[in-house]
Amino acid sequence: MTTMTCIRPENLDEAVDFLHHHGPDTHILAGGTDLMVDLRSGKHHRPYLLDTSRIDSLKTVQISDDLSRLSIGSGVTLTRINTLPLIKDHAPALHKCSFTFASRQIRNMATIGGNVAHASPCGDTIPPLVIHEAEAVVANKDGNRNIPLLEMNKGAYQSALHPEDLVVKFILQARQPGFSDFQKIGRRKALATSRMSMAVMADKDSQGCISFIRFSLGACTPTPQRMHDVESLFTGKIPSVKLINQGAGLLAEKMVEITGRRPSITYKEPAVQGLFKRMIYPMVTWCRQ
Amino acid sequence: MTQTRIPVQFILNGKKTAVDILPEQSALQVIRDELGMKGTKEGCGIGECGACTIEVNGQAVNACLMFGVQLDGCRVMTVEGLAEDGRLHPVQEKFLAGHAVQCGFCTPGLLMSTHALLGENPEPDDHQIVQAISGNICRCTGYQQIFSSVRAACGQSDQGSVRENQDSKEERC
Ligand SMILES: Cc1cc2nc3c(=O)[nH]c(=O)nc-3n(C[C@H](O)[C@H](O)[C@H](O)COP(=O)(O)OP(=O)(O)OC[C@H]3O[C@@H](n4cnc5c(N)ncnc54)[C@H](O)[C@@H]3O)c2cc1C
Ligand code: FES
Ligand code: FES
Numbered sequence: 001m002t003t004m005t006c007i008r009p010e011n012l013d014e015a016v017d018f019l020h021h022h023g024p025d026t027h028i029l030a031g032g033t034d035l036m037v038d039l040r041s042g043k044h045h046r047p048y049l050l051d052t053s054r055i056d057s058l059k060t061v062q063i064s065d066d067l068s069r070l071s072i073g074s075g076v077t078l079t080r081i082n083t084l085p086l087i088k089d090h091a092p093a094l095h096k097c098s099f100t101f102a103s104r105q106i107r108n109m110a111t112i113g114g115n116v117a118h119a120s121p122c123g124d125t126i127p128p129l130v131i132h133e134a135e136a137v138v139a140n141k142d143g144n145r146n147i148p149l150l151e152m153n154k155g156a157y158q159s160a161l162h163p164e165d166l167v168v169k170f171i172l173q174a175r176q177p178g179f180s181d182f183q184k185i186g187r188r189k190a191l192a193t194s195r196m197s198m199a200v201m202a203d204k205d206s207q208g209c210i211s212f213i214r215f216s217l218g219a220c221t222p223t224p225q226r227m228h229d230v231e232s233l234f235t236g237k238i239p240s241v242k243l244i245n246q247g248a249g250l251l252a253e254k255m256v257e258i259t260g261r262r263p264s265i266t267y268k269e270p271a272v273q274g275l276f277k278r279m280i281y282p283m284v285t286w287c288r289q
Numbered sequence: 290m291t292q293t294r295i296p297v298q299f300i301l302n303g304k305k306t307a308v309d310i311l312p313e314q315s316a317l318q319v320i321r322d323e324l325g326m327k328g329t330k331e332g333c334g335i336g337e338c339g340a341c342t343i344e345v346n347g348q349a350v351n352a353c354l355m356f357g358v359q360l361d362g363c364r365v366m367t368v369e370g371l372a373e374d375g376r377l378h379p380v381q382e383k384f385l386a387g388h389a390v391q392c393g394f395c396t397p398g399l400l401m402s403t404h405a406l407l408g409e410n411p412e413p414d415d416h417q418i419v420q421a422i423s424g425n426i427c428r429c430t431g432y433q434q435i436f437s438s439v440r441a442a443c444g445q446s447d448q449g450s451v452r453e454n455q456d457s458k459e460e461r462c
Contacts, residue, residue: 006312036354049312103424108348
């Protein structure tokens, strides 16, 4: 590592102003858990380090008065996602993903903004954000713009963010669903090719038919996906073992459509189906309660 | 080449500490190399083993993943801060009594994870203990003695199995 200069803005305007002048030469620092590993591995060394940890406005979590929109600051750590009742109640799959996210030590530092901005296909917060149709509010000198989560990544590790952009917060369609879950398959220290994650939330009507469902697949495709076909298959139906098997088949088919038939598919195809069945199976009982 | 150092101030083990550091230095390098406190260990250097665990504002963190500048203005505790007036901290006592130490390389990190856990939650259940220490790897003990020592430090009887701990070793991509 050659030496860098550290800038520690006290507020958002100062940070945005600095990025306006030095964006392409700057590493934005949130928790540092990805950035430190990247810098140690000798990846893209830039002269400035912009530490955002003093900017309190990046750490707020709020719900709108009508409870329809949940706003989560980019600097909110995974530990806070794990402990804040507002997130547990209004974005339960996001809350769930925080339990299996890295280790306690990392959750205490790692932020949701860093997880999304790093553009890794295996960012665990991404499928939960996608099912809440989240948008990132991004600031630069020209003002704020909203980027839907599904458009945040152009490819694996290729963020749609410009070097002058700072992610301020995420706006989620808040929901207190009757059923929600997050599941992942991971191998310690392994590569993204052996990893997958998925998030779901659903509601049922008085007959036990699925009246609302959102499903997202992460990690095993280069960019996160919302699986509309899987959602349509379940909508209006009472989940049965047969329907779940059908859904698992459809999901594997859609995944192959996106990734193509790579050698890893022999593992991924049954794995994605197995994980889907494990996650969705409890719906059978839930819909009959 | 001249290197621009920046001043950082924090409370380390109860004492005001001021040090000029390089922006790219990790908190671990600051503690070990700049301040000469070698209790905190470097194992993997990439967040996977927990040997470098310290407490920042009461929370356990990996010093190897943290930039030194992030310590500025914080309350920091390393393993050196546990014993007081030559007397071991109760968590250290339990580790000794429970034979939780073999080579000892993982011990400072595990002590700090346990100390942080007790600060947040004085009566954790087994699952919470497992969650708190599963970011710490030990190559020697097989975890059973560590787990029962942590339980003892949390005021629980010396039972319980480490199996859940091994099963729930955290995953990453
Ligand atoms: C051992 C280990 C285990 C891990 N396990 C998991 C896991 O289980 N699941 C998972 O999803 N991830 C995991 N990670 C990855 C990492 O911890 C997360 O991606 C984390 O959320 C990154 O957040 P951060 O605040 O530390 O980001 P930083 O490292 O500070 O930043 C990451 C990237 O985002 C950019 N950035 C940060 N904030 C902003 C912003 N506001 N605007 C624009 N750009 C920004 C930075 O410039 C940098 O490029 C693991 C990492 C390690 C080392
Ligand atoms: S040295 Fe920090 S986690 Fe291994
Ligand atoms: S005692 Fe040797 S690594 Fe734990």
